[in-house]
Amino acid sequence: GENVEQHPSTLSVQEGDSAVIKCTYSDSASNYFPWYKQELGKRPQLIIDIRSNVGEKKDQRIAVTLNKTAKHFSLHITETQPEDSAVYFCAASWYTGNQFYFGTGTSLTVIP
Amino acid sequence: EAGVAQSPRYKIIEKRQSVAFWCNPISGHATLYWYQQILGQGPKLLIQFQNNGVVDDSQLPKDRFSAERLKGVDSTLKIQPAKLEDSAVYLCASSLGRSATNEKLFFGSGTQLSVL
Numbered sequence: 001g002e003n004v005e006q007h008p009s010t011l012s013v014q015e016g017d018s019a020v021i022k023c024t025y026s027d028s029a030s031n032y033f034p035w036y037k038q039e040l041g042k043r044p045q046l047i048i049d050i051r052s053n054v055g056e057k058k059d060q061r062i063a064v065t066l067n068k069t070a071k072h073f074s075l076h077i078t079e080t081q082p083e084d085s086a087v088y089f090c091a092a093s094w095y096t097g098n099q100f101y102f103g104t105g106t107s108l109t110v111i112p
Numbered sequence: 113e114a115g116v117a118q119s120p121r122y123k124i125i126e127k128r129q130s131v132a133f134w135c136n137p138i139s140g141h142a143t144l145y146w147y148q149q150i151l152g153q154g155p156k157l158l159i160q161f162q163n164n165g166v167v168d169d170s171q172l173p174k175d176r177f178s179a180e181r182l183k184g185v186d187s188t189l190k191i192q193p194a195k196l197e198d199s200a201v202y203l204c205a206s207s208l209g210r211s212a213t214n215e216k217l218f219f220g221s222g223t224q225l226s227v228l
Contacts, residue, residue: 006154049216100145
């Protein structure tokens with residue numbers, strides 16, 4: 001099965017700085033890569049996703065990049081704000097069966 | 113649109129007791145998932161249903177865990193008997209379930225289980 005690794009496990013940044021979280025996957029058949037944000041005690045919420053036919057996708061302060069050759073993808077948050085503090089999970093999926101495999105999570109703290 | 117509904121929100125039981133969780137997916141979503149999320153870890157798939165059929169239950173500890181999705185809508189997950197290591201958040205999720213396309217996964221708020 002698929003194996004998704006995520007780094008770093010914890011990340012602290014000053015407000016206004018950028019944050020980058022990286023994930024690697026093992027199965028070259030994976031073709032869909034969502035990112036979820038989970039605030040303390042709340043459900044994981046989809047914040048951005050990318051499909052394998054695209055190299056980069058942006059949504060305001062959030063962007064995701066994908067390198068299919070190297071089998072890694074990254075989440076970039078620019079101009080971080082305290083409300084960005086949460087745990088972020090990456091995941092990999094392929095459409096056959098629509099199964100999702102999650103990384104271990106990154107706890108992001110934005111220091112005001 | 114209404115989200116994925118789960119109950120109860122919290123449950124505290126003693127080891128060897130049994131417990132059941134309930135999930136109602138987003139209306140029209142054919143695929144339903146149960147995930148176990150242990151503190152500090154990512155969600156781990158326990159079982160995946162497509163309508164009322166099981167797609168994947170390879171990581172479900174079948175000696176103590178069971179799940180059903182009668183009529184292809186609501187689902188229940190049961191643990192009997194519970195062990196200390198079952199303490200976790202149990203997340204239900206759903207997706208549309210169309211084949212040959214990647215689909216977004218929507219999560220419920222989860223049930224936080226504490227086994228004492």
